[in-house]
Amino acid sequence: MKFPIIFLALLVLLFASGQTQELHRNSNGSGTGQFGLYKGSPGPWGNLQYFYTYLEAPSRIMDLINTPSRETKWHFPGKSIEELRAFLSDAGVSTEDVEIIFKNSLPFHEDKESILYPPADQVMALSPKSREMVYRELRRWPANRFYYTPFMIESGSVKERFEGTTFHPAIIDLVEKLSYRIGSGNAFSDPQLVIGQFNDDVAERAFLKAMTRTRSLILMLQIDSKTDFEGLKSYWSKGYKGKDIVPFFESATLNTNNRIIDVAHLLPPTARKYLYTFPTFSMGVEGAYPDSFWASLNFFNYWPDDELTDPDKAAQYIQNNYKPVAEPYAFGDLLVFLEPGTDRPIHSCVYIADNIVYTKNGRSLRSPFLLMKLEDLLIFHTATASPEVKVWRREVR
Amino acid sequence: MKNLINAAFGVVVFTLSTLSEKGVAQLIIVDEPSSPAPQTETNTDSVISGEWGTLQYYPILLEPSDYYISKSSDYATRNEPTVWQFDSDQVEDVLEKLAQAGLDSKLVAELTGDKYLSKDPVSGRYEIRPPDHAILNMVTEQRARLYPQLLPQTTANPFFTPFYLPVEGVGSNLSIAPGIPVEQIDLINALSYPMNDAMAFSDIRLVLSRSKNDAERARTLKTLARQRSLGVGLKVLESHDLKALASYWGAGGRNREILPILESVVGTPGVETLDIVHLLPPNPRKQLSTFPSPSEFMRHSETPDCFSTAFSFFGDDPPDRLFDSVSYVFAERYEEASYPLQFGDLIEIKLQRDERTIHVCNHIAGNLVFTKNGISLARPWIISTLEEVTARYQRRGDIKISYHRLKPEYQK
Numbered sequence: 031m032k033f034p035i036i037f038l039a040l041l042v043l044l045f046a047s048g049q050t051q052e053l054h055r056n057s058n059g060s061g062t063g064q065f066g067l068y069k070g071s072p073g074p075w076g077n078l079q080y081f082y083t084y085l086e087a088p089s090r091i092m093d094l095i096n097t098p099s100r101e102t103k104w105h106f107p108g109k110s111i112e113e114l115r116a117f118l119s120d121a122g123v124s125t126e127d128v129e130i131i132f133k134n135s136l137p138f139h140e141d142k143e144s145i146l147y148p149p150a151d152q153v154m155a156l157s158p159k160s161r162e163m164v165y166r167e168l169r170r171w172p173a174n175r176f177y178y179t180p181f182m183i184e185s186g187s188v189k190e191r192f193e194g195t196t197f198h199p200a201i202i203d204l205v206e207k208l209s210y211r212i213g214s215g216n217a218f219s220d221p222q223l224v225i226g227q228f229n230d231d232v233a234e235r236a237f238l239k240a241m242t243r244t245r246s247l248i249l250m251l252q253i254d255s256k257t258d259f260e261g262l263k264s265y266w267s268k269g270y271k272g273k274d275i276v277p278f279f280e281s282a283t284l285n286t287n288n289r290i291i292d293v294a295h296l297l298p299p300t301a302r303k304y305l306y307t308f309p310t311f312s313m314g315v316e317g318a319y320p321d322s323f324w325a326s327l328n329f330f331n332y333w334p335d336d337e338l339t340d341p342d343k344a345a346q347y348i349q350n351n352y353k354p355v356a357e358p359y360a361f362g363d364l365l366v367f368l369e370p371g372t373d374r375p376i377h378s379c380v381y382i383a384d385n386i387v388y389t390k391n392g393r394s395l396r397s398p399f400l401l402m403k404l405e406d407l408l409i410f411h412t413a414t415a416s417p418e419v420k421v422w423r424r425e426v427r
Numbered sequence: 428m429k430n431l432i433n434a435a436f437g438v439v440v441f442t443l444s445t446l447s448e449k450g451v452a453q454l455i456i457v458d459e460p461s462s463p464a465p466q467t468e469t470n471t472d473s474v475i476s477g478e479w480g481t482l483q484y485y486p487i488l489l490e491p492s493d494y495y496i497s498k499s500s501d502y503a504t505r506n507e508p509t510v511w512q513f514d515s516d517q518v519e520d521v522l523e524k525l526a527q528a529g530l531d532s533k534l535v536a537e538l539t540g541d542k543y544l545s546k547d548p549v550s551g552r553y554e555i556r557p558p559d560h561a562i563l564n565m566v567t568e569q570r571a572r573l574y575p576q577l578l579p580q581t582t583a584n585p586f587f588t589p590f591y592l593p594v595e596g597v598g599s600n601l602s603i604a605p606g607i608p609v610e611q612i613d614l615i616n617a618l619s620y621p622m623n624d625a626m627a628f629s630d631i632r633l634v635l636s637r638s639k640n641d642a643e644r645a646r647t648l649k650t651l652a653r654q655r656s657l658g659v660g661l662k663v664l665e666s667h668d669l670k671a672l673a674s675y676w677g678a679g680g681r682n683r684e685i686l687p688i689l690e691s692v693v694g695t696p697g698v699e700t701l702d703i704v705h706l707l708p709p710n711p712r713k714q715l716s717t718f719p720s721p722s723e724f725m726r727h728s729e730t731p732d733c734f735s736t737a738f739s740f741f742g743d744d745p746p747d748r749l750f751d752s753v754s755y756v757f758a759e760r761y762e763e764a765s766y767p768l769q770f771g772d773l774i775e776i777k778l779q780r781d782e783r784t785i786h787v788c789n790h791i792a793g794n795l796v797f798t799k800n801g802i803s804l805a806r807p808w809i810i811s812t813l814e815e816v817t818a819r820y821q822r823r824g825d826i827k828i829s830y831h832r833l834k835p836e837y838q839k
Contacts, residue, residue: 286472306683
């Protein structure tokens with residue numbers, strides 16, 4: 031994500047007055063690798079429960095994805111050949127393998143960027159720790175396509191990710207071997223090595239489609255006739271104009287002692303429209319596909335403002351419509367992640383409840399709009415250190 | 428906010444008690460002991476089954492939000508007196524209309540005296556500001572004859588755009604407490620009058636003048652604006668053919684990938700129902716159970732109606748083109764639907780007497796439809812039974828129903 035200097039300056043100015051949060055991290059339900067129905071923490075949002083689901087990119091999107099080369103290619107902007115050699119050694123790559131990588135990949139160095147073409151055997155041979163270190167560095171640069179935006183295996187279980195597919199166990203084992211830890215989850219960045227095992231394009235496509243599976247969660251509110259509906263209204267109705275939720279709840283609980291309301295019904299229309307979907311082609315007609323800022327800043331807008339993909343306009347929009355807030359955070363709050371050390375805004379999402387957020391992770395067509403646990407999202411955006419989070423609240427007009 | 432609600436509600440085909448395919452013993456909850464109660468069934472929900480799976484549904488009442496009420500013309504004019512404006516600058520015409528409405532001569536004389544009769548300085552038309560006793564003493568037939576003639580023809584005039592109530596009266600929408608005194612409910616029912624085989628109500632300013640405060644006035648308006656919808660869930664059990672369900676709800680690729688989410692439900696102990704909000708295409712999902720807000724539709728020259736809603740079921744935002752010409756869109760994009768009906772098919776309701784199309788909605792499954800019953804901003808997008816929708820439109824005369832499907836070239 032590129033941010034012009036003006037935008038950076040404006041955001042730094044904006045966030046200087048924002049509140050930094052120490053987010054509560056609750057491992058409940060994260061990284062279990064199991065399907066289950068989980069109970070949320072108590073709070074003003076009511077009695078929440080959730081379960082995990084997987085979203086898979088539709089064929090219309092898969093048909094557009096450029097099948098990756100079967101060769102591995104590592105970009106290292108700003109590093110000389112000598113620095114790279116030292117980096118790989120420090121990462122624990124054996125001297126022999128470093129030599130093979132440099133000997134066989136003809137390192138290319140131009141404009142302060144080095145590009146390596148490591149042989150498959152050397153990539154496969156990386157120890158888990160070396161893989162984590164090398165890929166963490168590769169992840170800094172967009173040119174490293176699947177390292178910059180790896181396939182996340184949030185549950186940590188590769189086998190769960192492939193549940194219901196017909197891939198040979200050897201393929202699943204290979205993905206497991208090449209996956210690496212990011213926080214409490216796993217990531218996978220080497221599809222080029224796996225598709226090399228297939229004999230035809232159809233199988234390659236099927237594999238890539240399976241890898242687009244993204245874990246989200248279905249969030250539900252449990253209510254009954256004794257529930258404090260006015261209390262729920264004050265939490266969930268912020269900025270929401272579509273309906274009054276009290277009669278909705280009251281009528282839903284008539285003649286029953288337990289009603290499960292999907293939280294999608296409590297989201298503003300646009301957020302509900304896109305939740306659990308992948309972007310459509312029409313969303314990019316005006317020049318840019320939606321990213322995290324588009325998704326979060328349009329959360330309350332009935333008609334999405336496509337100009338919010340423009341970083342300058344997004345920053346101005348925040349300045350005009352939001353104010354910094356402190357804990358406790360509430361439904362609809364805007365969370366902006368800043369890169370540690372640079373304060374570069376790298377992501378934004380919207381707080382829903384109980385540390386669950388509405389997010390779109392990147393501009394990619396294979397990135398859906400979804401609900402995630404905030405702790406999982408922070409891990410996703412952690413390269414070397416967890417991002418700083420600034421929180422803003424939309425001013426009601 | 429003008430409400431038109433029919434009496435009949437959904438027909439219970441059979442109850443959930445016959446459907447307990449997934450035993451309680453299977454409801455294993457991860458994360459004991461702080462586990463939530465598993466999704467439980469109630470024996471009051473209605474159930475329909477077919478190639479779409481098993482849908483269970485229950486009635487819900489929708490009210491517009493506080494914001495919506497605060498922006499409504501009825502709330503803005505809550506402290507203004509009732510005004511009857513006549514289409515004439517001649518007092519004789521006023522006398523004649525009042526007499527034709529059946530008001531007795533003594534009351535006509537009182538209303539046309541200097542105390543209540545005046546001329547609108549802008550339009551030059553005669554106006555009467557009737558006292559409460561005059562309104563209260565009118566009988567239903569007098570209201571039905573007089574009120575439809577009163578000007579101006581603007582949405583802010585409650586005589587031109589009255590509230591439409593259920594034929595049984597506003598009380599039929601009171602399964603949950605309205606939050607206003609019963610005297611107010613009785614007054615609304617007493618002041619209602621028949622219009623097009625429905626019940627209309629126009630004396631909102633009189634009723635609001637008797638409210639204790641603005642909070643009660645807002646509650647009165649919200650109660651009058653209540654609309655019925657359905658909460659619907661798809662039961663997804665291990666014994667079901669998930670690919671067949673995904674095929675139905677996927678609508679030949681026009682909807683999102685359904686199978687992974689169905690697999691998640693089946694794979695999660697304690698979960699066996701998926702809210703239909705996850706099965707609808709993006710546009711109806713955005714609209715479901717919401718009232719269109721005036722400020723949000725400033726972008727369009729017209730507010731959304733049944734046509735723009737139904738035509739854009741599988742589309743993105745309703746294209747402006749759909750507001751242009753209904754007949755063109757119908758002829759260009761749709762063809763007669765063959766049975767069985769498919770998810771999203773168009774249901775057209777026509778008047779038999781002149782073949783005029785008076786409503787369209789989308790088939791969901793069984794007898795459930797996705798519909799917006801009229802152009803008014805007071806009509807939310809809802810899920811309803813086809814029986815309830817047709818009952819509403821049968822008030823205009825005998826109807827006939829036909830089914831349509833997007834032509835293949837428009838299904839992509």
